[in-house]
Amino acid sequence: MRRQILMASAAFSLASASAAFAQAVSPAEADSIQQKLTRYLPQDMIEAGLVTVKAATSFYELRFNPAVLLEKNTSRAVTVEGLKPMTAYLRPMPEGTYRVEASDSFDIKGSVDVAPGKNSFSYIIASMKLDGIYDPDILYFTSADWTAEKIAFTSTSPQESITASFGGMAMRLAAEKKGEGILDISSTGVMKAFAETITGGANGRIDIGADTVDIDVSMDGARNRVVQDLVFFVLDNMHKDRLEAADAARLKDLLRGALPVFDNLTETIKASNVTVGTEQGTFGAESVSYVIDMNGIAHSTRVGFGFGVEKPRPPAGILPAAFAEAVPERATFKAAVANLDLAGAVNYLIDHADFTRSEPLTEEQNKEIGRIILPGGAMTVQFEEVSAVSPIYDVHLAGNMLVYPEQKDRHSAEVTLTMRNFDKTVAYLQKNAATVPQFGQAAFGLLMMKGLARDAGGGAQAWDVKVGEDGKVLINGQPLPFQQ
Structure with missing residues (x-):
C-alpha cells in the first residue's frame, strides 16, 4: 500500500505538465516533468535516479526507485530486502489531463536494530493496480480506481509481534x-477479510x-x-x-x-x-x-x-x-x-x-x-445522539454542556433524557433484585424518577435536566426537593 501511495504522490506532483503541451510526448517534456517532480529532492538523490521520467511513443514512464533511499542511509541499523523500482505510465489525454496506469506487486522484509532489541518487519501485496485520470490543473485525480489483493504485514520485536492481512482492497x-x-x-x-493478531x-x-x-x-x-x-x-x-x-x-x-x-x-x-x-x-x-x-x-x-x-x-x-x-x-x-x-x-x-x-x-x-x-473561556460540548436500546430499555440523551478548561470546577449543562419501555426496565430490575441487590436500588430510583418525568408521547417519559454553574439541578423546570 505504501508503494501505491508513493505512486499517487508522484502523479500528484505533476504540476508543471502544461495542458497546452500535454498531447505531445517528447523527451523535452519528460525532462520538464522530471525536473518538477525532483524539485525538492537533494541533488545526490536526483543523480542516483530516485525519480526518473522517460518518453515513449504515446506515454511517459515514471519510475520511482526506493532502493536509492536505502543506499543513502549510512546507518547500519536498518536493513531492507526486496526493494525494486515502481513504474507508472502517464498517457496524455486530449483535454490536457493524464491517464495514470500502474500494476505491480510488493514483497519486502527487513529489520531495525535499535534498543531494546532488533525489530523485524515484512510487507506483501500480491498485486495492485491503479487506473485514473489526473488533472494537472488541480494537482489531483478527477477519478481513479485502486485495487490490491492479498495484503499482509508482520512486525516482530522482543516485546510483541503483530501480523495483519486483508484479502483484498478497492x-x-x-x-x-x-x-x-x-x-x-x-x-x-x-x-x-481483515485479520490481525497481537501476541505478547x-x-x-x-x-x-x-x-x-x-x-x-x-x-x-x-x-x-x-x-x-x-x-x-x-x-x-x-x-x-x-x-x-x-x-x-x-x-x-x-x-x-x-x-x-x-x-x-x-x-x-x-x-x-x-x-x-x-x-x-x-x-x-x-x-x-x-x-x-x-x-x-x-x-x-x-x-x-x-x-x-x-x-x-x-x-x-x-x-x-x-x-x-x-x-x-x-x-x-x-x-x-x-x-x-x-x-x-x-x-x-x-x-x-x-x-x-x-x-x-x-x-x-x-x-x-x-x-x-x-x-469566554468556554468549550461547548454537544451530545447529539447518545443512546442504548435493548428489549428491556430504550434510552436516549441529547443536549449541551459548557466546560471551562481553565476553571476546573466551572461547568453547566442542559440535557434531555428520554426513556421508552420504562415499565419493562423496572420489571427486569425487580425480577433480578434477589440475585443482584443493586438492581433493587436502581428500580427504586427509577420509580422516583418517574414521578418527576413529563409525558413525551408515544409511551415515553422525558426529563429536561438543567445543571447550573452553582451546582443546582432543575428537572423539567422544578428544583430537586433537597435543593429547595
Missing part, C-alpha cells in the same frame, strides 16, 4: 470542480477480525488552489531561518485566502462482523462504526465525532445470567465540540505575527490565540 477517488480553485473531493473503498505484552494474545471495512470520506468546498500555493510556498522557504518582509506578507495573504480551507469534511468507517478474541473469550458485533465531521476553519467551527455498535456479542458465560438480557442490541455515541473560533485565531495570527522573526508571536500573543479559540 478504493475510488473523485474530484469535481465547483468553482475557481474549489473542489469537492470524495474517496470510497472497502477492505475485505500485558494482554497476552489478541485476535481481531472483520469481514469487511467500508470507508467513505468526502470534503466539500476544498480551497484547492490557494492551499496548493501555500504548500509550495512552504516547500520553497522551509530551508530559511526566517522570511524576508515581502515573503512574510505573501504568507499572510495565502493564509487569509485559504480560509475556511473547506466547507465540510466527513469520514465514516464501518467494520462488519467484527470479532475480538482474548484470553477471556471472543467478543463480537454485527458492526462497529466510527464517524468524524467538521465544517472548516470558521468563526463557529464544529468538530463532531462518534461511534456505534450493532448487536454486540460477549463471550458465552462471561456475564451472569441476570446481566445477559441487559446487553444492548445497539448503542450510539455522537458528540461534537462546537463554537470554536478557529478563524478568529487564524486572523489574529495573521494580524499580529511577525514571520521575519524566529519567534513570530510573543508568549502573551500565543495565549491570546488560545483565548480566542474558546470564546
